[in-house]
Amino acid sequence: MNLRDLQYVVAVADHAHFGHAATACNVSQPTLSGQIAKLELELGVEIFSRVGRAVRATDAGEQIIAHARRALAASNDIVDCARANRDPLTGRLRLGVIPTIAPYLMPYVLPAAADKLPNAPLVLVEDMTAHIVPLVIEGKLDAAIIATEEEAPELQSINLFDEPFWVAMPSNHALVALKEIKASDIDPKTLLLLTDGHCLRDQAAELCNHPQAGQGAMADMRASSLETLLHITAAGHGVTLVPQLAVECGRVDTDRLVTRPLAGTLASRRVRLIHRRRSPRVTALIELARILRAALPDGVRKLQS
Amino acid sequence: MNLRDLQYVVAVADHAHFGHAATACNVSQPTLSGQIAKLELELGVEIFSRVGRAVRATDAGEQIIAHARRALAASNDIVDCARANRDPLTGRLRLGVIPTIAPYLMPYVLPAAADKLPNAPLVLVEDMTAHIVPLVIEGKLDAAIIATEEEAPELQSINLFDEPFWVAMPSNHALVALKEIKASDIDPKTLLLLTDGHCLRDQAAELCNHPQAGQGAMADMRASSLETLLHITAAGHGVTLVPQLAVECGRVDTDRLVTRPLAGTLASRRVRLIHRRRSPRVTALIELARILRAALPDGVRKLQS
DNA sequence: GGTCACTCATTGATAAAGCCGATCATAATA
DNA sequence: TATTATGATCGGCTTTATCAATGAGTGACC
Structure with a gap:
């Protein structure tokens, strides 16, 4: 057996x-076929059942x-270690970031990282938590920025900051009169949510304590990005919850859209940098976390570790 | 890089x-030296600093x-999987067992396993928990029977049975009069314990709720095996806690040594079969656990999984 | 139903590598 | 200083991976 053979096996599995x-x-192709045949014999x-034209892995x-x-x-x-x-x-850092953070955080982080870590270019992958986390576990990403807890045993997390939620609504909405809004003030029927899979969707639905939140009259409006969600909100179709960075850094149209803080100490989410427990890049990642916190705009509750 | 190269590296590290x-x-030796030099170059x-005659791994x-x-x-x-x-x-099962269980459990298990798993000979390693668990994690043992909880993330455990503790004392001891003994009845100064490292020592000390248990007059009596501990007890030097299997299956001299149940629902320890979460031998291990439970003597509280 | 396109397996030649025995260089030891 | 232990180096041999060309089987399509 050979590491190269294993590479071939994984490649066939993937393709x-x-x-x-x-x-x-x-x-x-003969080389690869031969090596796999040799391994199967050994x-x-x-490993693969070649039935007709299809290649499938056996049990x-x-x-x-x-x-x-x-x-x-x-x-x-081992290579990374070396x-x-x-x-x-030194060496690129492959970083996954969830879509409700990436567009607002990265404009701060990328220049700062390029400045402070000139030999560690960031390679970004923007995708939802469920897609990113397995890539980190497999080692295809060095780390990821997510907003949920991850208890996978092979992972470790570095706390970055706590991000409060804001309520966004059209400027003619009744709640605009309040300085601060309680979750119970919000009519779940008018709560607009992102499409399935975004952690922000679950967090907003849970905060408003309503399993059918987002199932109201506007259920057919599907926003797969926070920007779109805000446009729908601004158009007067309901209210929504927005994480702080999107309020501070997003291009919210303040004429048509008003934001108010959401009351309660639980009305925030914790943003973390997760990585494999034994990632060879820990040193660089800790430095990245430091840079990241420093790059955050004021008014964000930065965390220690 | 090559799996063989890695084997060489690990061998040099070990030797x-x-x-x-x-x-x-x-x-x-030239082959090995050459391959390691090649890998270091690559x-x-x-990897190793050859300073003088000594070979030491670098950081x-x-x-x-x-x-x-x-x-x-x-x-x-992969090989095991295949x-x-x-x-x-089929294929030998390398099994670690702690010393306070092995001599009492194995006489039942070995014949049963040889009968029901004729193609999976058991290779036994008797040692203390702290020595065995890392071997399981490294894959040098397929599984281990231990009596403590193991929360290492790469491990999984199969519950086997709950093993109550009994109090053992010389036949002329005052407590012999009681049918059942409470932990508080025992004078910590006279409690005899195994040497350090045995989980039974910690369990007994904790049950009797006394950090200095075993530090009494008899502290200079050091028993590294349960049998010896019982001989010391029988000789009248104090009392001790014995797990049930040792009472049922040990060769306790009932003339000189009397055992009484220890009161309380917490007065027992849970015995588990632990293995790596992704051990290729899970099927065989689950079968082994089944056989093991079936082989237990009556009166032991067998567990489901 | 015969042809075509696709896909994996086979073949034989070539280049790379891993390996060994012999030997050398160096450092600790007596 | 002589000796011993230990790892590094060298030249030749063997094994193995690799390629291009080709073969063989399968499904699609007219």
């Missing part, structure tokens, strides 16, 4: 196609592929 | 000696070695 996998591995187990194959990914991740860690030891702050 | 490591890997980092080396172990463990898992898929109940 479900020997030829494409071979291309991805920069080898010829293990005495068929044993699925398990083997999972372990192969672990082995490759560990070997990648580079990190030559210079801890 | 702190190139020649011995080479022998352990069944290669010549990574651009010195970077320590990290690299840890990741190398992970990679090798994963590749071993065999387990050819036949889940």
Whole structure:
């Protein structure tokens, strides 16, 4: 067995196609086929069932592929380790960020990071928590910025800041009269939410304590981005909850849209930088967290660690 | 990089000696030296510092070695996976057992396992929890039977049974008159304990709610095995706590030694079979747990899972 | 139903690598 | 200073991975 063989196996698993996998591995298809056949012979187990044109992993194959990914991740860690030891702050950092934070936070962070970590260019991946977290666990991302708790045992988190929620509503809304709004003031029927999968959707629905929140008359309005959600709100279709950074840094049209703080100590979410417990890049990530906090606008409740 | 190279690295780390490591890997010393030099060149980092005659891992080396172990463990898992898929109940099971359980439980388990799992011979390692658990995590043992909770994230546990504690004392002891003994009845000064490191020592000390338990007049009597502890007790030097299996299955001299149940629902310890969460041998281990419960003597509180 | 496109397996030649035995260099030891 | 232990270096041998070309099986389509 060989790390290269395992790479081939994982590539075939990912592409479900020997030829494409071979291309991805920069080898010829016969080479890849041969090595996989050799490995299957060595293990005495068929990893892929080539039935007709389709390539599918067998049951044993699925398990083997999972372990192969672990082995490759560990070997990648060795390479990262080596580079990190030559210079801890050198080498790109692949960072996942959720969509309700990225557009508002990154404009601050990217220039600061480019300045303070010139040899560690940030590679950004914007996607929802459920998509990003597995990539971190697999080692395909070095870290991620998310707004939910993550109790996966292989992960560790660095607290960044607490982000209060604001209520956004059209300027002619009745609640505009209040200085501060309680969750109970909001009519769940008029609460506008993001599409499924965004943690902000769940957080807003839970804060307003209503499982059917967002199921009202406006349920057919589907916003998959916070900006769109705010446009819908500004158009007078209801109210919504916005995290602070989006209020401070977003391009909210203050003529048509009014924001008011949401009352209560629980009316905020904790934003964290998560990474694998044994990531070789911890040093750089801790530095990144420091830079990130420093780059935050004033009025954000920054956290220690 | 290569799995074989990683094997060489780990071997050198383990032996702190190139020649011995080479022998352990069944290669010549020049081969091993060459491969390690090649790897260090490839990574651009010195893994071992050869200062004079001593071989020591550098800081970077320590990290690299840890990741190398992970990679090798994963590749071993692939081999195990393959065999387990050819036949889940075939292949030796390496089992760690703590010393206060092994001598009493194994006489029941070994014949039953040999009967029901004829193709999965048990390889036993008897040692204390702190020594066994890391071996399970590293994959050097397939599972372990322990009597404490283990919250290491990479481990999973299968409940086996609850084992009540009994009080053992010389037959002329005052407490013999009682049918059941409360922990508070026991004078901590006369409580005899096993040597450090045995979980039974901690459990007994905690049950009797006395941090200095075992520090009394008899503190210079050191028993590193339960049998010895019982002999000391029988000789009239004090009282001690014994787990049920040792009472039922041990060779307690009932003329000189009397046992009474310890009162209270908390006066028992939970015995578990722990294994790595993704152990390829789960199927066989679940079967082993089943066999194990079935082999237990009556009167033991067997658990479901 | 025959042809075509696609896909994985096979073959034989070539280049790379891993390996060994012998030998060398160096440092601790007597 | 001589000796021993230990890791590094060297030249030749063997194994292995690799490629291009080709073969063989399968599904799609006219």
